[in-house]
Amino acid sequence: MTLNDDSFTNWKNREEIAESMIPMIGKLHRERDVTVLLHSRSLVNKSVVSILKTHRFARQIAGEELSVTETLPFLETLVALDLGPSQIDIGMLAATYRADHRGLSVAEFTAEAVAGATGANKIERREPRDVVLYGFGRIGRLVARLLIEKSGSGNGLRLRAIVVRGGGDQDLVKRASLLRRDSVHGQFQGTITVDEANNRIIANGNEITVIYADDPSQVDYTEYGVRNAILIDNTGKWRDREGLSKHLRPGIDKVVLTAPGKGDVPNIVHGVNHDTIKPDEQILSCASCTTNAIVPPLKAMADEYGVLRGHVETVHSFTNDQNLLDNYHKADRRGRSAPLNMVITETGAASAVAKALPDLKAPITGSSIRVPVPDVSIAILSLRLGRETTRAEVLDHLREVSLTSPLKRQIDFTTAPDAVSMDFIGSRHSSIIDAGATKVDGDNAILYLWYDNEFGYSCQVVRVVQHVSGVEYPTYPATGV
Structure with missing residues (x-):
């Protein structure tokens, strides 16, 4: 047998193992509301190849590829346990088991690591929480995709309605088509049908009512069966408490803005300050994609x-706020053609840092350049540190943060030497450290941070909504296990 034959046989064996994992992952998700992760990446509804690629990606974080032969025993143990709703990272289970020297079996170690989600300790499955989208543009449609994807267990968040302004003939069909096909993010994963008689879009079995209204005051959501809902405002039309309070109509309990909030509206970056949200807070903001x-x-x-101080320069993809061709715009430069020019503009991300990190007293300045790409941006964060360090130390620290810290869902890490912006379309992290571009000289550090300013940000929005809805289930193993 040749070396190539050996490699091919190994690949087919791993394919077979990954294939056997799919029904176990699906059963845990549907029947017990357990989401199986691999280094913070969900394996729910993933293909054989996706599962294998996710295992291989672990080499960029942990320094070596993770094999399905290593994670399968942990997954088999999870299926046999009396688990309650939770998120369980089998990549972290494998890594922590490797570092454990007590001589425990995989079954014994796993049972101990997830004990908080088993037996008498497990939490009850919660009733679905209604969600309404106000606006159905770039962020609105991506948030809709995520909500539909996460409704597979029948629990958690349930997208009930979308509010838009009337658009004339075939409006419902056209909006459904925009949800079905996206030039940047590809095809919707599932099926979408249109029920014009009842003004509904049915996506993977989720019946979503489309409500036509020009103003929040025109809608009584209880007429559509919506109760105690979280409304996500994707329009950015209202950004202060007074304006956003217009959404607090019958059927709506909380309002989440997908833009930086003004005045006393809390700006929340999940993973950093989401724990500061007061239980009775009805209005909050998810800040901006760049802030996240x-x-x-x-x-x-x-x-x-x-x-001690910092500056962020954002090289940002163009957005719908800019003009396709030169035309009038109220801003100084955004009227110039977005696909043809680099456009200097402002960013509020630097000032928003103070809201998300009030204990950070260092002054942070910022500016932005819009460039002719439709998605994925990069933030260049230049910092004066409180002590001298080395590039190797900084990279080791950030790699570890992306792997084991409470920020592992927000921060990703890549060592790919030829990485470019298109490589990060669809990333669910809010920030990806580019190791190769990182520069450190004494107490000066420059970090290059990629981010999918559409999808990565939408994931952060959904995490905030899960948190305030009470359906953000605990993750195991806990950091430091």
Whole structure:
């Protein structure tokens, strides 16, 4: 047998193992509301090849590829346990088991690591929480995809309605088509049908009512069977408490804004300050995509090295706020053609840092350049640190943060030497550290942070909504196990 034959046989064996994992992952998700992760990446509804690629990606974080032969025993043990709703990272289970020297079997170690989600300790499956989308543009449709994807267990969040302004003939069909096909993010994973008689879009069995209204005051959501819902405002039309309070109509309990909030509206970056949300808070903001990209690594650096001052330069993909061709715009430069120009503009991300990290006293400045790409941006974060360090130390620290810290869902890490922006379309992290571009000289550090400013940000929005809805289930093993 040749070496190539050996490699091919090994691949087919791993394919077979990954194939055997799919029904176990699906059963845990549907029957017990357990989401199986691999280094913070969900394996629910993933293909054989996707499962194998996710295992291989672990080499960029942990330094070596993770094999399905190593994770399968942990998954088999999970299926046999009396688990309650939770998220369980089999990559972390494998890594922590490897570092454990007590001589426990995989079954014994796993049972101990997830004990908080088993038997008398497990939490009850919660009733679905209604969600309404106000606006159905770039972020609205991606949030809809995520909500539909996460409704597979029948629990958690349930997208009940979308509010839009009337668009004329075939409006419902056209909006359904925009949800079905996306030029950047590809095809919707599932089936979408249109029920024009009842103004509904049915996506993977989820019946979503489309409500036509020009103003929040025109809608009584209880008429559509919506109760105690969280409304996600994707329009950005109202950004202060007074304006957003217009959404607190019958059937709506809380309002989440997908833009930076003004005044006393809390700006929340999940993973950093979501625990500060007061239970009775009805109005909050998920800040901006750029704020979500820079705040987690900024916190990671400040916690370890201290930060005296910083500047962020954002090279940002163009957005729908800009013109396709030169035309009038109220802003100074955004009227110039977005696909043809680099456009200097402002960013509020630097000032928003203070809301998300109030303990960070370092001044942070910022500016932005819009460039002719439709998605994925990069933030260049230049920091003056509180002590001198080395490039190797910084990279080791950030790699570890992306693997084991409470920020592992926000911060990703890549060592790919030829990485470019298109490689990060669909990333569910809010920030990806580019190891190869990182520069450190004494107490000066420059971090290059990729981020899918559409999808990665939408994932952060959904995490905040899960948290305030009470359906954000605990993750095991806990950090430090």
